[in-house]
Amino acid sequence: MADVVLSIRDLQKIYSGGVHAVKGVTFDVHEGESVAIIGSSGSGKSTVLRCINRLIEPTDGVIELRGEQINTPVADVNQVRSRIGMVFQSFELFSHLKVLDNITLGLRHVRRMSKSKAEEVALEVLERVDMLERVEAYPGNLSGGQKQRVAIARALAMKPEVILFDEPTSALDPELIGSVLKTIRGLADEGMTMVIVTHEINFARDVADRIVYLDHGKVAEEGPSSIINEPKTERLQKFLSSINEESV
Numbered sequence: 001m002a003d004v005v006l007s008i009r010d011l012q013k014i015y016s017g018g019v020h021a022v023k024g025v026t027f028d029v030h031e032g033e034s035v036a037i038i039g040s041s042g043s044g045k046s047t048v049l050r051c052i053n054r055l056i057e058p059t060d061g062v063i064e065l066r067g068e069q070i071n072t073p074v075a076d077v078n079q080v081r082s083r084i085g086m087v088f089q090s091f092e093l094f095s096h097l098k099v100l101d102n103i104t105l106g107l108r109h110v111r112r113m114s115k116s117k118a119e120e121v122a123l124e125v126l127e128r129v130d131m132l133e134r135v136e137a138y139p140g141n142l143s144g145g146q147k148q149r150v151a152i153a154r155a156l157a158m159k160p161e162v163i164l165f166d167e168p169t170s171a172l173d174p175e176l177i178g179s180v181l182k183t184i185r186g187l188a189d190e191g192m193t194m195v196i197v198t199h200e201i202n203f204a205r206d207v208a209d210r211i212v213y214l215d216h217g218k219v220a221e222e223g224p225s226s227i228i229n230e231p232k233t234e235r236l237q238k239f240l241s242s243i244n245e246e247s248v
Contacts, residue, residue: 002030002032002033004029005030005033005065005161005162005193006029006162007064008052008061008062009026009062009064010024010025010061010062011060011062012024012058012060013044013056020217021047022051022058023217023218025048025214026219027222029195031193032193033194033209033210034193034196034207034208034209035194035209035211036195036203036207036208036211036212037196037197037198037211037213037214038197038199038201038213038239039214039215039220040239043215043216043217044217045197046197048197049166049197051063051071053080053086053164054070054071054080054081058071065080065083065161066161082110082111082158082160083161083162084162085156085158085162086155086163086164086166087152087155088166089166089167090171091144091148091150091171093147093151096138098138099139099142099150100122100126100135102139102154103118103125103153104119104122104157106157106158107122110158122135122157125156126150128156129149129152129183131153134150144173144176145176145179148168148172149180152187162193165194165195165196165197165198167199168196168198169181169200170199184196185206188207201243206225210222210224210225215235215236215239220236221236228240
């Protein structure tokens with residue numbers, strides 16, 4: 001078994017007002033593994049990702065990156081985020097910067113690379129996501145799918161130990177989803193360690209090594225991607241049936 005890169009233990013998140021969004025979530029992510037987190041809206045999927053990347057603070061529980069606890073007061077949040085890439089559903093690109101500059105910004109200010117080295121890395125990752133020809137474009141001149149591929153390139157450029165994807169296709173028009181899914185599938189084939197929150201169930205089944213199904217803030221079922229076709233619990237069976245009915 002490959003080394004554990006990310007370990008989540010008894011993760012809890014209670015928002016102000018008493019909403020208990022995450023209730024004791026526990027799972028591991030191994031080196032080179034793709035883990036898809038699925039579940040209905042409000043099941044706690046995105047909250048788990050945001051806790052991992054320290055965008056929000058968990059109420060309780062332990063998050064470890066290669067055995068080092070990263071949700072402690074002394075943990076350097078910026079260092080954590082440089083080791084854990086994040087791709088948001090809303091892209092989060094800087095509209096006033098060209099594609100190249102969006103990618104080199106973190107390399108120069110966080111990794112302290114020279115301008116020439118940062119641009120070399122940026123061009124390499126843009127080629128990987130098939131966006132090299134738009135290097136001089138501003139985000140406002142890109143389609144949603146192109147923006148998301150630039151966002152993926154930006155995450156890759158930092159050479160993170162794991163990349164988190166938070167519903168990477170939910171803001172895209174249907175005809176643009178395919179190019180983004182193809183890019184993520186390519187990363188999985190390359191052995192990138194990834195955690196993907198997605199509502200694209202067929203994509204989760206095809207790309208993920210393992211599925212974590214969340215229901216009302218808890219892990220209701222976990223297993224290989226084959227559980228999409230052969231769910232063991234009634235809760236997952238009902239969830240998948242509802243998804244199938246929506247797509248008909």
